[in-house]
Amino acid sequence: xxxxxxxxxxxxxxxxxxxxxxxxxxxxxxxxxxxxxxxxxxxxxxxxxxxxxxxxxxxxxxxxxxxxxxxxxxxxxxxxxxxxxxxxxxxxxxxxxxxxxxxxxxxxxxxxxxxxxxxxxxxxxxxxxxxxxxxxxxxxxxxxxxxxxxxxxxxxxxxxxxxxxxxxxxxxxxxxxxxxxxxx
Amino acid sequence: xxxxxxxxxxxxxxxxxxxxxxxxxxxxxxxxxxxxxxxxxxxxxxxxxxxxxxxxxxxxxxxxxxxxxxxx
Numbered sequence: 382x383x384x385x386x387x388x389x390x391x392x393x394x395x396x397x398x399x400x401x402x403x404x405x406x407x408x409x410x411x412x413x414x415x416x417x418x419x420x421x422x423x424x425x426x427x428x429x430x431x432x433x434x435x436x437x438x439x440x441x442x443x444x445x446x447x448x449x450x451x452x453x454x455x456x457x458x459x460x461x462x463x464x465x466x467x468x469x470x471x472x473x474x475x476x477x478x479x480x481x482x483x484x485x486x487x488x489x490x491x492x493x494x495x496x497x498x499x500x501x502x503x504x505x506x507x508x509x510x511x512x513x514x515x516x517x518x519x520x521x522x523x524x525x526x527x528x529x530x531x532x533x534x535x536x537x538x539x540x541x542x543x544x545x546x547x548x549x550x551x552x553x554x555x556x557x558x559x560x561x562x563x564x565x
Numbered sequence: 566x567x568x569x570x571x572x573x574x575x576x577x578x579x580x581x582x583x584x585x586x587x588x589x590x591x592x593x594x595x596x597x598x599x600x601x602x603x604x605x606x607x608x609x610x611x612x613x614x615x616x617x618x619x620x621x622x623x624x625x626x627x628x629x630x631x632x633x634x635x636x637x
Contacts, residue, residue: 399635406631411622419617429626433633440634458614466578506616524578525613531575549574550602553609560612 387453391446394439402440410436412454413461420465420526427468435464466528509559517552524549570599577606 382390382404393401414432421427438460446456510518516538523529523537531549535542569592575581576589593600 402634403631410627410630411619414622414626415620416614416617418620425623429630432626433630436630436634437637441637455611455614462614506612509612510616521613524574525610528578530578530580546574550605553606556612557605557609 388446388448391439391453395445397440402436405439406436409454409457413457416458416461417465420462420469431461431465431468434468435461438464462525462528469528505560509556512555512559513552517548517555520545520548521552521556570596573599573602574606577603577610 382400390401390405413435414428417431418428446453520534523534531542531545535545538545569589593603
């Protein structure tokens with residue numbers, strides 16, 4: 382299994398080949414765990430639950446990875462984020478029975494290794510984030526790392542949805558410009 | 566949520582139904598502004614995916630997570 386590519390392993394996983402999933406797990410559990418750990422605000426119990434759901438999704442749904450559409454790591458992180466968002470949306474739906482959304486604001490607060498290191502150039506991101514205002518950073522975090530909808534962010538921030546939309550648009554544009562795409 | 570130009574950000578954040586997603590794909594063929602914006606949003610969000618630090622997985626969890634998957 383060690384010599385197989387991620388794509389080949391995913392093909393085997395779709396045929397319920399257990400050693401293939403075990404190999405992908407060995408390669409990427411650290412990446413998935415770390416991503417979810419941040420998404421969960423460093424809550425270990427939730428990180429465990431969501432990591433289980435992510436690998437369960439790979440195993441049971443035969444999620445199809447298409448090599449021509451980008452790197453396996455980006456694909457895996459996108460799936461991870463979607464699972465995180467679903468998890469927290471369900472949790473928030475339960476919470477809404479007991480308290481208003483604005484109250485939730487109080488709760489806010491080897492080869493593969495090389496490839497992962499290259500992907501996670503957090504210094505570059507940290508540098509780019511310095512060009513964002515506090516409000517822009519907060520909005521991006523609510524949108525990306527918490528999975529809130531624009532409507533929910535507008536309620537949390539107590540600002541019109543148009544303001545949130547515009548702020549997010551400007552923030553994403555600035556972020557992309559800062560990270561090596563300034564010529565666009 | 567079928568006003569595609571107004572709701573692009575929600576679409577890239579996994580809101581909306583499969584039908585709406587298909588409608589958006591058709592809309593993108595005829596609206597250059599939305600095509601440009603969707604490229605911007607997807608690229609920027611892909612950059613955001615890098616914004617975390619690699620953690621050590623607690624030893625006790627490594628087996629527990631995988632066992633859960635195969636038990637289901």
